[in-house]
Amino acid sequence: MMRKTATKNATTTRKKPSPRLARPGPIGGKRDENRKQRRAEFETAALELFLRQGIEGTTIDDIVERTGAAKGSFYRYYEDKRDIVLALLQPVKESLDEVFGNVAGSVEAARSPPELMETYQMLALSISGVIFSNQRLVLLYLQESRSPGVGAREPVVALADSMKKAALRLTLVAHEHKLLRDLDPRVTSLAVLGASEQLLFELFRDGTLGEPLKMAEALISMVLDGLRPD
């Protein structure tokens, strides 16, 4: 857990890569190569531990022990635990931002309800792709996303927040286009998100939910009927 240090970090200096965490020179050189590999090792170890013990319940010592590295090495790559959580989520966050960015354009461009529906379908497909190629990470997200947004779990909570916002934006557009029943979009977007996340959580956690595709089909069918305009 984050030890409760009395030191107040008055200036929240992000962006400043402390000398210890400097980047290696050549972008494809040996240094850069090793660095990527080492980070990957730390991150896979951390991910498994986070899933088993929770982020807060995992110590830096746990991580280095699992990697077989020395403790000092960890700090050559990450500022602290929060930093490695951030690094873990970064790729997923970027993928999702890209997906939502693309969709934002298509949504604007859509000229008819059917066109808009098609856009949403493509969105669902893209998101599914991101989700299923990052199952362990998604599980971590689902596991920690409702935590208090302080300390090492903050990046997860931030991601959850942006997911909710994205869901709301898309729902609002659909709502304006009369694609949905006249229910509060804040409510419908959260309900759909909540249902989806719960199902994903069970699916990835113990896999006794049968075929993912069947599950998705059932979910979509429920949502469509639950939200179809009268």
Place this chain on the structure above:
Amino acid sequence: MMRKTATKNATTTRKKPSPRLARPGPIGGKRDENRKQRRAEFETAALELFLRQGIEGTTIDDIVERTGAAKGSFYRYYEDKRDIVLALLQPVKESLDEVFGNVAGSVEAARSPPELMETYQMLALSISGVIFSNQRLVLLYLQESRSPGVGAREPVVALADSMKKAALRLTLVAHEHKLLRDLDPRVTSLAVLGASEQLLFELFRDGTLGEPLKMAEALISMVLDGLRPD
């Protein structure tokens, strides 16, 4: 956090109230009265800290500092952090068990689909009662229920598990009575639970979801249309 002690507790002796935690003699006496009050103090303090910092991020020292008590006092009332979490959830768990117990009987007794529907409505009402009279506790549950089920958070995860099971049982009965569309009950029960929990989470967390009753209405409407037989 649960310190990683090497000591293995071979015999999992619950039920045995260690001498330090013995009960006071007279059931309405001063001792018993003080004891209840003191426990309540510890528990309210702990609940607020748990909500702010997470269960894992809260230490015994935090709790006693907030109550103004001495550390040793805490251990006169609770074995450890897990124990106070258990104590916090106990009343809610009992209420819910009672509600579900009653419903189980009514469900058996129901002779027609309308009768069964009425039973479900009564269930929803009862559960709402429990939820709204325990908002902070429900928030704690929602916040921690997807955690790894180890250490102090185990009671929360256990409760979450029993909620899922209860939801599935009820859904199965409804399914058998052809009250629902022919979708996998495991999927529908989780979807409805997930949607409900997500909405509750937002509602209790920052209260920007408008009127709870409006929200419930929207949710019910969505669920009914989403699950109504063809």
Place this chain on the structure above:
DNA sequence: TTTAATGATGACTGTTTAGTCACCATATCG
């Protein structure tokens, strides 16, 4: 009242933890 049981306390112990650092190894650059 006397005796026993329960409660309060905070200093104390042993351990765990985050984070550092001096020292050495290896890669990059001039």
Place this chain on the structure above:
DNA sequence: CGATATGGTGACTAAACAGTCATCATTAAA
């Protein structure tokens, strides 16, 4: 090559932490 930057290491520090215990206070029982 020599100089410099980056990487690896594990002992070390200071602080935090769970849990204990001797001591004194209060309540209950005899």
